[in-house]
Amino acid sequence: MLIDTFAKGDNLVVKVRGELDLLTAETFRNIVEKDLLKNKSLNLILDLDKVTFIDSSGLGVILGRYRRIREQGGKMAITGAKPHVLRILELAGIIKIVNLYENTEEALEGVR
């Protein structure tokens, strides 16, 4: 798994590439937490376009970041989720609580 992050205004954009499972979930959490703190970001945008696999371990860290963002009064958005990722998000009920967007530009508009 590779993670790229960049801050834009109040938002942290996180682009994930590869597999989000038991092995990579902790790395994901550590990087996102570190960059949220470093940039003092209010909102989090997760770009899952290049995620090739996700299971409940990957989902757990996404939901954990959602809770944290909500606690600080921010918004979380997910972009680019492909069908295999979307099914997992649906099953866990995440799409009822997090807005989904086609791409990062739309998400940046949406969380404003």
Added chain:
Amino acid sequence: MQTLNIIKLNILSKPENVAVARVAVAAFVAQIDLTVEELEDIKVAVSEAISNSIIHGYENKDDQWVEIIARRFSQAFEITISDQGKGIEDIKKAMEPAFSSDPSRMGLGFVFMQSFMDEVDVVSEPGMGTAVKLVKKLAVVQGTPN
């Protein structure tokens, strides 16, 4: 039901081996034409069962063994994931949505296994380990032996 093919895989209980095992099982089941969705279903279910063995069965000790046996029948695949870990006290409770013995986890592992597979059977004894049998029935009967 006649067994058409079997693979048996033993992995150490390390998180990096979860991907190795699910890719191996995916390659095994992909010997026949499955839909992308069926293949994903099996990968997620196998990943959940092995992750459970590592996290719960072996409480993240990474020097224990998880055994994966995948069998192909003409009308189904059956994958059994076994560990010799601490076992499950109350299987019914462990399979409830959102139940997890670890508060930082979501308790969705069994939910995903049950959603993505046609059968999920769990055999477990406290102190004796756990075996999870996952069955995926095939829409089209394949590979009828001569």
